[in-house]
Amino acid sequence: xxxxxxxxxxxxxxxxxxxxxxxxxxxxxxxxxxxxxxxxxxxxxxxxxxxxxxxxxxxxxxxxxxxxxxxxxxxxxxxxxxxxxxxxxxxxxxxxxxxxxxxxxxxxxxxxxx
Amino acid sequence: xxxxxxxxxxxxxxxxxxxxxxxxxxxxxxxxxxxxxxxxxxxxxxxxxxxxxxxxxxxxxxxxxxxxxxxxxxxxxxxxxxxxxxxxxxxxxxxxxxxxxxxxxxxxxxxxxxxxxxxxxxxxxxxxxxxxxxxxxxxxxxxxxxxxxxxxxxxxxxxxxxxxxxxxxxxxxxxxxxxxxxxxxxxxxxxxxxxxxxxxxxxxxxxxxxxxxxxxxx
Numbered sequence: 001x002x003x004x005x006x007x008x009x010x011x012x013x014x015x016x017x018x019x020x021x022x023x024x025x026x027x028x029x030x031x032x033x034x035x036x037x038x039x040x041x042x043x044x045x046x047x048x049x050x051x052x053x054x055x056x057x058x059x060x061x062x063x064x065x066x067x068x069x070x071x072x073x074x075x076x077x078x079x080x081x082x083x084x085x086x087x088x089x090x091x092x093x094x095x096x097x098x099x100x101x102x103x104x105x106x107x108x109x110x111x112x113x114x
Numbered sequence: 115x116x117x118x119x120x121x122x123x124x125x126x127x128x129x130x131x132x133x134x135x136x137x138x139x140x141x142x143x144x145x146x147x148x149x150x151x152x153x154x155x156x157x158x159x160x161x162x163x164x165x166x167x168x169x170x171x172x173x174x175x176x177x178x179x180x181x182x183x184x185x186x187x188x189x190x191x192x193x194x195x196x197x198x199x200x201x202x203x204x205x206x207x208x209x210x211x212x213x214x215x216x217x218x219x220x221x222x223x224x225x226x227x228x229x230x231x232x233x234x235x236x237x238x239x240x241x242x243x244x245x246x247x248x249x250x251x252x253x254x255x256x257x258x259x260x261x262x263x264x265x266x267x268x269x270x271x272x273x274x275x276x277x278x279x280x281x282x283x284x285x286x287x288x289x290x291x292x293x294x295x296x297x298x299x300x301x302x303x304x305x306x307x308x309x310x311x312x313x314x315x316x317x318x319x320x321x322x323x324x325x326x327x328x329x330x331x332x
Contacts, residue, residue: 003123003124004123006126007125011119015115017115025123032239032240032266033240079265080298081298081299089297090301099123099124100120100122101119101120101122101123102118102120103116103117103119103120104119105115105117106115
């Protein structure tokens with residue numbers, strides 16, 4: 001979360017914003033990152049930064065793979081990645097390990113006065 | 115005003131990892147990130163590996179621990195340079211820590227650096243250190259169900275070492291169940307069953323590692 005705040009502040013400063021009002025993260029459930037832990041870290045780390053008082057929202061992505069044998073794309077749980085069509089074990093994960101900042105919303109004084 | 119970022123949360127770590135990777139490649143040094151639980155036998159496996167590969171390659175070790183330099187002392191006693199990183203509580207190593215440890219080593223004189231990550235089956239999987247390969251060790255007493263419980267580390271590992279195989283009769287370890295759970299997560303990864311202390315199976319692991327190193331070290 002420290003690096004989320006650091007990167008968000010960097011981007012906010014680049015457009016000369018004064019405050020970060022919201023941060024949107026995308027987290028794949030296979031990355032083993034707990035949304036609750038991120039929210040707690042946000043509460044603990046954001047005071048005194050440009051993101052103090054901002055809203056954190058998290059979009060969770062579920063695991064999805066493509067079978068390397070037959071090309072089928074399928075959703076699956078955390079632990080089973082066998083192709084449902086042909087039983088192949090070699091499947092490429094196409095979603096589920098995301099861990100990135102999607103966007104932030106910022107404001108400067110001009111905007112907040114309006 | 116909305117700013118699109120699409121930036122990896124670990125972008126800083128990834129950038130430093132890329133710098134480490136380039137620096138090591140320029141010196142033809144292979145970096146192995148070795149991950150396991152506390153007590154799985156990371157240090158013993160490193161010592162057994164050094165014993166077999168030190169004649170062919172110049173090896174150094176980077177030891178990651180929350181506290182103490184016990185492991186670095188053991189490695190130095192085996193006649194190999196060792197750098198101790200104390201994370202002071204952090205449960206994994208990050209690429210910036212590796213960059214500082216590399217400063218303390220003579221890269222020009224080295225072929226292989228083994229990183230002993232902090233004992234943990236969860237966090238080290240997420241952090242790129244600039245390694246050529248991540249390899250994990252599971253030891254028999256930990257149980258045959260660990261690939262089901264900690265899938266990410268099995269998925270990301272280039273190879274899996276199954277250590278303490280000499281204790282299998284005592285711990286009722288179902289090797290077939292273990293192998294099939296690993297294959298389901300990571301069909302490409304070879305599994306090396308060995309005992310670091312008795313030496314059983316260690317040669318096959320070392321041969322695999324030496325082969326992996328070929329393209330980097332030459």
